[in-house]
Structure formats: C-alpha cells, structure tokens
Amino acid sequence: MTRTRIHVMAAVIRRSGRILIAQRPxxxxxxxxxxxxGGKLDAGEDRxxxxxxxxxxxxxxEVTSARPLIDIDHDYPDKSVxxxxxxxxxxxxxxxxxxxxxxxxxxxxxxRLYDFPQANVPIVTAAQxxxxxxxxxxxxxxxxxxxxxxxxxxxGLTMVQLRQTAMQPAKYEQLTTRLMQSFGDDFIWLLxxxxxxxxxxxxxxxxxxxxELHRAGWRKGEPFPAGPPVPPRSVQAPNLGPRSAxxxxxxxxxxxxxxxxxxxxxxxxxxEELRMAAEIGADFVTLSPVLxxxxxxxxxxxxxxxxRNLIAQVNIPVYLxxxxxxxxxxxxxxxxxxxxxxxxxxxxxxxxx
Ligand SMILES: Nc1nc2c([nH]c(=O)n2[C@H]2C[C@H](O)[C@@H](COP(=O)(O)OP(=O)(O)OP(=O)(O)O)O2)c(=O)[nH]1
Ligand SMILES: [Mg+2]
Numbered sequence: 001m002t003r004t005r006i007h008v009m010a011a012v013i014r015r016s017g018r019i020l021i022a023q024r025p026x027x028x029x030x031x032x033x034x035x036x037x038g039g040k041l042d043a044g045e046d047r048x049x050x051x052x053x054x055x056x057x058x059x060x061x062e063v064t065s066a067r068p069l070i071d072i073d074h075d076y077p078d079k080s081v082x083x084x085x086x087x088x089x090x091x092x093x094x095x096x097x098x099x100x101x102x103x104x105x106x107x108x109x110x111x112r113l114y115d116f117p118q119a120n121v122p123i124v125t126a127a128q129x130x131x132x133x134x135x136x137x138x139x140x141x142x143x144x145x146x147x148x149x150x151x152x153x154x155x156g157l158t159m160v161q162l163r164q165t166a167m168q169p170a171k172y173e174q175l176t177t178r179l180m181q182s183f184g185d186d187f188i189w190l191l192x193x194x195x196x197x198x199x200x201x202x203x204x205x206x207x208x209x210x211x212e213l214h215r216a217g218w219r220k221g222e223p224f225p226a227g228p229p230v231p232p233r234s235v236q237a238p239n240l241g242p243r244s245a246x247x248x249x250x251x252x253x254x255x256x257x258x259x260x261x262x263x264x265x266x267x268x269x270x271x272e273e274l275r276m277a278a279e280i281g282a283d284f285v286t287l288s289p290v291l292x293x294x295x296x297x298x299x300x301x302x303x304x305x306x307x308r309n310l311i312a313q314v315n316i317p318v319y320l321x322x323x324x325x326x327x328x329x330x331x332x333x334x335x336x337x338x339x340x341x342x343x344x345x346x347x348x349x350x351x352x353x
Contacts, residue, residue: 008040008041009041011085012087020103021103022101033117058098058099060095061094066086071084122315129159132329134341134346161265162191176199190203191203192204213280267286271310287320294344307335321340323345
C-alpha cells in the first residue's frame with residue numbers, strides 16, 4: 001500500500017551562533033515535541049516560496065537568504081512526510097511564536113537536550129555539522145601536517161579526518177594525540193582505525209570496513225567487536241557537545257559545531273554502501289568520486305546528476321568528495337549534500353600529492 005507523502009518545508013534558522021526551535025502544539029501530529037519551524041507545501045507552490053510563507057506565518061519573519069540543508073523521507077506509523085529542510089542564515093524581523101507556540105534560540109550543542117520527532121535525528125546532526133570536511137593528505141613529516149591544519153583553521157575549517165595511509169597504527173596514535181593536544185577544540189576530529197578509537201570525536205570507516213561491519217550485523221552504539229546479529233535499535237542523535245559551546249560562540253559566523261565524541265562516518269561510493277552506512281547507524285558519509293581526482297586518477301567521476309540521485313536515496317548528511325573545492329559548495333548544496341569533503345581541494349600548503 002502506498003500513501004501520499006506530505007511535503008513539508010522546514011528551516012534550521014541560524015543567527016549569532018544560535019538555532020531557533022519551536023514547540024509543536026500538544027494536539028498536533030508529534031505534538032509537544034520540539035521542531036524546526038515550517039509546514040506543509042501547498043500544491044504547485046515553489047519550495048523556497050513555501051518556506052518563506054510558512055516562516056512568515058509561524059514566526060513573523062521575512063526570509064532573505066536560505067539554501068537546502070537536508071531532505072528526508074520518513075514514515076511514521078500514521079503519516080509519511082518529506083522533510084525538506086533549508087538553512088536560513090538571514091531574515092528581517094524579530095522571530096517570535098506568531099501562533100502562540102514557545103520558541104527558543106539554542107546553541108547547536110544544546111539541540112540534543114530537546115525532544116524532537118524521530119524523523120529529526122539526521123536534521124539535528126546536519127544542523128551541527130560544518131559545510132566542509134577536510135581530509136588530510138599524506139604528509140612526509142608532522143610539521144607539514146601542523147602547518148596545514150593551522151592554515152585550515154585560519155580559513156574557518158572545523159572538521160578534519162586525520163588520514164595518513166602509510167602510517168603504522170602506533171605512530172598514527174601518537175600523531176593524533178599530539179595534534180589534538182595542539183589544536184584541541186578547534187576541530188571535530190574523525191580518526192581512522194581498525195576498531196572504534198578511544199580518543200577524538202568520531203570514527204571514519206573505509207568502505208571495506210563498512211561492508212564488514214554491516215555483514216557482522218554491527219550497529220553504532222553496540223559493543224565492539226560485533227557479536228551475533230541483533231535486531232536494530234531505535235536511532236539516537238549523536239552526542240555532539242556541548243563541550244566547546246563557548247568557543248563556538250566566540251567565533252561568530254564560524255560554520256560548524258561544538259565537537260562531541262560519538263560520531264560514526266563512512267566512505268561510500270554507491271547506493272549499496274549508502275544503504276549499509278544508514279543501516280549501521282552512521283551519522284554522516286562521504287560519497288565519491290564526484291569528479292576525477294589527482295589522488296585517484298584511475299577512478300571516473302559519477303558526476304553531479306548521479307550524486308544528486310544517490311543523495312536523494314538516503315536520510316543522512318552526505319559530503320561530496322572527489323575533485324571538489326569550496327568553489328563547488330553551492331553546487332553541492334543544490335545536489336542535496338551537506339557540503340564537500342576534500343584532500344587537495346581543501347588543503348593549501350604544498351604537499352607530495
Ligand atoms: N515543521 C516541522 N514538521 C516536522 C518536523 N519533524 C517532523 O516530523 N515534522 C512533521 C510533523 C507534521 O506531521 C509535519 C509538519 O506539519 P505541520 O503541522 O508543521 O504543518 P503546518 O505548519 O502546515 O500546519 P497545519 O496548517 O497543518 O496545522 O511534519 C520539524 O522539525 N518541523
Ligand atoms: Mg508547522
């Protein structure tokens with residue numbers, strides 16, 4: 001049986017490092033829970049126009065700048081919704097509960113303290129993740145890495161995957177410890193490892209690790225190594241903070257999130273891997289290669305159209321990777337991505353790549 005999916009426009013509204021949330025009326029569907037303001041798109045209505053109309057009705061504001069953030073299909077027992085969520089970063093007027101609903105401006109790291117509908121788990125993640133995800137190139141010595149990270153920090157990058165393909169695990173651990181001591185809360189740290197790392201903010205698994213974890217029936221939050229397959233548990237929003245909320249606040253306009261310690265990310269290349277990532281409870285993924293790259297010149301890019309089609313099939317934030325730089329951010333947003341990930345495209349100093 002198919003039922004009509006209701007197209008809902010909703011907004012993550014950001015101002016001065018805070019995000020606006022509203023409480024749904026008790027009697028409404030998912031009543032009493034907190035939400036990102038918005039409502040149903042009218043038949044034939046343009047998406048951006050619909051978003052503007054809803055925010056005018058519910059908050060009394062005039063949106064002047066917005067772009068797609070994440071697009072989610074969710075089936076409640078009684079209703080199917082498409083949550084078409086945009087990031088609003090500029091508006092006129094004072095946002096208030098124009099329909100009498102309570103509203104709050106919260107720090108990104110505080111979002112997890114509020115109860116949202118089940119469909120909102122990936123939206124809460126997307127609201128906290130930055131638009132660019134730096135992956136470190138192989139560096140001959142750690143001073144090159146330090147200089148590169150320092151430069152990345154100055155350019156406003158806030159999330160990094162420490163990738164050193166040729167390095168032995170013991171040396172990698174030493175290096176990551178040292179880097180995290182020097183840069184601390186300035187980055188959200190995603191580490192590579194054979195098992196969930198004890199430090200850092202999260203674990204980024206390769207596509208082959210993803211396949212193995214999936215085959216073993218493991219899910220984020222369960223003991224590791226994976227035991228016998230167990231039935232899926234309900235999904236929890238990741239624990240992203242509020243470890244460094246004050247730092248976040250001190251850097252107005254900084255894209256990103258207070259770091260946390262519980263992220264699971266996976267490298268994906270096709271629809272099957274995306275599905276597996278969602279099933280093991282990944283908080284976000286990279287999808288590559290979009291375009292041919294210097295690091296993987298043998299791989300042909302999937303192109304923007306295919307990237308858009310693949311992103312539409314999953315409900316978690318996707319960073320597009322492969323031959324991209326910040327010049328491609330707008331295109332990535334329009335394809336439905338959280339943003340872009342990059343090695344050479346986001347790394348400025350000269351490397352051996
Ligand atoms: N606006 C919004 N709706 C959400 C969120 N999460 C979530 O599951 N929903 C669901 C609840 C509802 O079934 C649907 C949104 O419908 P709505 O009640 O806001 O619609 P509306 O503003 O047009 O209200 P109405 O005119 O029908 O009263 O999407 C969210 O974060 N924001
Ligand atoms: Mg509404």
